[in-house]
């Protein structure tokens with residue numbers, strides 16, 4: 001890996017009440033190290049190390065809102081209840097002491113949840129009782145369930161602000177509950193939460209964003225994460241054209257989203273190469289262009305393989321940042337999220353800033369087994 005001028009990554013960024021010292025965001029990564037759903041000392045220390053390592057904005061692992069079946073694993077932290085919120089308070093206090101900024105990523109896993117024995121009574125819920133097209137799992141949510149889920153996201157956001165977090169990220173990506181509403185293949189509803197257009201299928205998300213904005217007030221920034229791909233099918237595209245991206249995301253920006261976080265597996269891949277070529281805008285680039293909102297990009301920064309390989313035990317070696325620098329310099333997106341590289345090395349950002357790249361070690365899947 002050659003030495004590159006990375007100063008573009010170390011420019012400040014601000015939006016509403018949030019001020020960041022650099023453009024690097026720790027991507028949200030589920031770790032399953034919160035026994036009973038309560039963040040403890042090990043989780044506090046894990047996030048504090050990232051703040052000490054100069055991460056500009058830390059996004060927490062997905063942490064679930066107060067619905068009976070909002071988790072698909074018992075190791076996922078809760079973002080409700082006194083004990084879990086006290087744990088999160090310790091996290092944000094220590095991150096602040098080390099000069100960091102942080103958001104919880106608030107989440108509902110929808111029907112990706114299997115019925116199992118750690119919470120036997122909670123019904124698995126989704127828009128239409130499907131986990132993927134033609135693949136039934138759980139029950140379709142009633143309008144009352146939907147209203148309660150919307151309120152749960154608003155309550156979690158109000159709690160994030162009350163505990164002292166700097167912003168909040170709503171998880172609308174990767175085929176979980178909110179994304180199951182976006183996806184025509186899993187949203188077959190015939191009431192006001194379904195429909196043939198992405199705008200109609202965005203109503204659930206739009207109600208969540210409006211309720212969150214109402215709960216946090218005008219100054220607190222709201223981030224929302226989206227992906228074209230789903231864990232159920234990596235080839236799916238919710239929006240096939242730039243106009244469809246506009247129909248999907250602009251109403252959510254109008255409802256209160258400040259920063260759109262566009263999840264891609266490889267950040268350099270153009271979203272519509274048929275329009276602007278192989279070096280064309282990525283998903284975050286198009287989102288920024290059609291909505292005017294700030295965006296975060298992500299996907300294989302500093303590593304030679306994409307994250308899907310991590311779950312089959314594969315490692316990844318350090319890769320050049322040249323392509324990232326070029327896209328950041330041309331203003332394609334505002335912030336860049338980094339996942340596995342920061343999971344494996346809490347000092348990753350500091351090493352990039354000081355040019356200490358000889359000591360970057362890449363990502364070893366063994367890192368998933370501990371909180372380094």
Ligand SMILES: Cc1cc2nc3c(=O)[nH]c(=O)nc-3n(C[C@H](O)[C@H](O)[C@H](O)COP(=O)(O)O)c2cc1C
Nearest residue numbers: 027028029030061062298299300301307338339340
């Ligand atoms: C172990 C692991 C857990 C993840 N958990 C989440 C999650 O809770 N929420 C989310 O939005 N994305 C999650 N992701 C995706 C990452 O946020 C990120 O988009 C992905 O790893 C690509 O970035 P990278 O190539 O820099 O690792 C996870 C990824 C990994 C490797």
